[in-house]
Amino acid sequence: MRDQSMTDRALTTSADLDALDFSKLDGLVPAVVQDAATGDVLMVGFANREALEKTLETRQVHFWSRSRGELWRKGETSGNTLALVALHADCDGDAVLARAHPAGPTCHTGERSCFGKGTSAPGAVLARLDATLRSRDIERPAGSYTVTLLENENLRLKKLGEETAELVAALATHDHGRAVEEAGDVVYHLLVALRAEGVTAAELLAALKQRAG
16 A cells, blocks of 8 residues: 555545555456455445545445446445445555445345355354344344343343253263254353343454454
């Protein structure tokens, strides 16, 4: 990059865009969109400086349409917008990464990602589960087991203890299949218990990442 630290590639203001090299693609740079919650790669488009300025200004991801020759905001007709969380440049300053929260499918085919399934980053499943728990916490649908646990502290802690004991028993008997299933139960009940205390999966993953160095 030309004027920006190689270790700090966040683009937060219009002035930061001066560090980008738009010359390689006649005024454009590739723009990769990633789900900020799961790490899934959602789509790739192209953006000129105006599109990136609009993205930073409105916090909605904009692109430049090469076929139509015009600026466009993702979801302006479908409603499937991309709410910007952060914008980053790559090491050469000739591509950008937009981390965003998608409102509905990103691909024009109706798929969540233009790359199909299998693009999830490590922790994506955990993040999706946490997002579901968050939805249950907010909406409180009737008959939901998750809601029952969230509303009953004694029950959710009791269930977490029971599932942990069952996992220990499976490990003690070297029952591989049962250990996997019980571990899944423990993770679910753990996330519910953490959610009740206002702790998110993102915070848990950040703590694990720190431990991993």
